[in-house]
Amino acid sequence: MSAISARTLVIHRIADSITPIAFGQAVAAAIPGARLVTPPGAINAWWWGDVKAITDAVNAFLDEDADTRRVLPATEVAAEQGTLRTVLWTDLVGHTEMMYRLGDERGREVLREHEAITREVLKQHAGTEVKTMGDGFMASFGSVTKAVECAVALQRAFDARNSGGVDRGVGVEQLPPLRPNSRRHPAQLQPLRASESGQLPVEPLNVRVGLNAGEPIEEDGDLFGATVILASRIAARAEGGEILVADTVRGLCSGKGFLFADRGEFTAKGFEDPVRVYEVSWRS
Numbered sequence: 001m002s003a004i005s006a007r008t009l010v011i012h013r014i015a016d017s018i019t020p021i022a023f024g025q026a027v028a029a030a031i032p033g034a035r036l037v038t039p040p041g042a043i044n045a046w047w048w049g050d051v052k053a054i055t056d057a058v059n060a061f062l063d064e065d066a067d068t069r070r071v072l073p074a075t076e077v078a079a080e081q082g083t084l085r086t087v088l089w090t091d092l093v094g095h096t097e098m099m100y101r102l103g104d105e106r107g108r109e110v111l112r113e114h115e116a117i118t119r120e121v122l123k124q125h126a127g128t129e130v131k132t133m134g135d136g137f138m139a140s141f142g143s144v145t146k147a148v149e150c151a152v153a154l155q156r157a158f159d160a161r162n163s164g165g166v167d168r169g170v171g172v173e174q175l176p177p178l179r180p181n182s183r184r185h186p187a188q189l190q191p192l193r194a195s196e197s198g199q200l201p202v203e204p205l206n207v208r209v210g211l212n213a214g215e216p217i218e219e220d221g222d223l224f225g226a227t228v229i230l231a232s233r234i235a236a237r238a239e240g241g242e243i244l245v246a247d248t249v250r251g252l253c254s255g256k257g258f259l260f261a262d263r264g265e266f267t268a269k270g271f272e273d274p275v276r277v278y279e280v281s282w283r284s
Contacts, residue, residue, distance in 0.1 A: 001030040008034040009061040011054055014247065015042040015273055028254075035061065035254035038247050040273055056215070060084055060252065086147035086213045086249065087228050088127065088139045089235035090118060090154065093206040095135035102203065110203045111135070117157050117205075125150035130223050138232075140223060144213055144252040151209045151243045152258075152282040159241070159283075162204045210235025212246040226271075233268035234277055243280040250278045 008031045012024025021038060028036035037057045043049035062068040092098075092114055099107040111134070118137050122129055125146050127139040141147035212234060214227030230246065238244040245253075250260050259281035265274040 001027065002032065004031045004034075007061075009058065010034055010036045011046070011057055012036065012038055013041045013043065013049075014038040014276065015040070016044050017042045018044040033255050035251060037061075037251040038276075042273075052215075056084055057252075083215055084142075084213065085216055085223070085227070086141040086144045086211060087216060087223065087231040088141065088147050088151060089136065089210045089232045090139075091136040091208050091235050091238075093208055093240035098203065110205070113161065114205050114207075117161060118154065121150060121153045121157055125153060130221070136235075138223070138228070140216070144249055145256050147211055147213075148243075148245065148249065148253055148256075148258055148280060151211060151245075151280060154207065154209060155241060155243060155282045158205050158207050162202060162206075164202055206240030208235055208238035208240055209243045210238055210245070211243070211249050213248045213252060229270060230268055230275065233271075234275070237266060237277065238279075243282060244277045245280060247276045247278065 008028075010024055010028040010031070012019070012021055012027075014021055016024075024036060024038070028034040039050060039053035039057065041049050041053070046054045092111075095111075098110065101107075102110065114135075115132065119129065121127075122137075122139050125141075126143070127141050127147070127150050130138040130140055132138075139150075141150065210231050210233070212227055212231035214230075215225075216223040216227040217225040234244050234246060244263060245260075253260075260278040261281065263277045263279050265276045267274045
């Protein structure tokens with residue numbers, strides 16, 4: 001299999017009842033540049049069970065290459081665009097404690113910084129803000145790669161802000177371009193001590209991020225369904241400063257230059273099957 005040079009997609013249901021997922025992982029690892037997608041479910045035959053997850057993965061893979069991209073009739077283009085979405089959830093760790101400690105006025109000032117940074121980074125990466133919950137955001141992306149790049153950029157922007165970058169007058173729009181696994185710190189600034197500035201110390205903003213990809217239900221500008229719920233569950237499992245993604249997201253980002261660390265499986269509330277999640281490396 002190492003002699004295969006064509007773009008290759010390997011699809012293996014995550015809980016296949018006949019052939020273990022390790023077999024699919026071994027096949028993908030043996031083919032140079034192969035992408036592994038692991039849809040949920042345990043049915044071995046692809047034509048049974050959730051067939052749409054299989055066909056969507058194949059279509060998304062083929063659409064990435066101009067030679068295999070589908071040409072849809074004009075009447076179907078609008079309906080087809082944006083079907084597969086990547087949902088990004090953020091959550092500000094320790095929000096309630098911070099508001100109690102700082103008080104409403106100062107706490108709201110810090111929250112406005114959090115909102116400004118998040119919205120600017122979403123804008124830079126073509127993300128659509130679906131809604132904000134005060135201490136977090138839900139956003140959607142038409143590109144899985146853009147969503148993960150945005151998550152990396154968010155963590156680097158907050159890291160720069162916590163180090164004094166934003167408080168020293170460096171806005172998010174002034175930071176250097178952010179690329180996956182970049183070795184350069186986005187702000188390249190040293191922390192500013194409160195005694196040097198005569199201002200209050202920088203209140204750290206520690207954000208956790210979770211991502212999932214699928215076909216959410218859209219209604220009146222909001223998103224609903226299992227894809228959205230699982231993204232929020234994954235975000236809740238992350239620590240401050242971490243990015244966790246579903247295995248589906250990791251598979252669709254194969255070969256894009258990101259570094260993933262297996263964080264194991266967990267059973268999300270409301271879901272029967274366990275979910276495997278991966279941490280995205282974003283620090284130098």
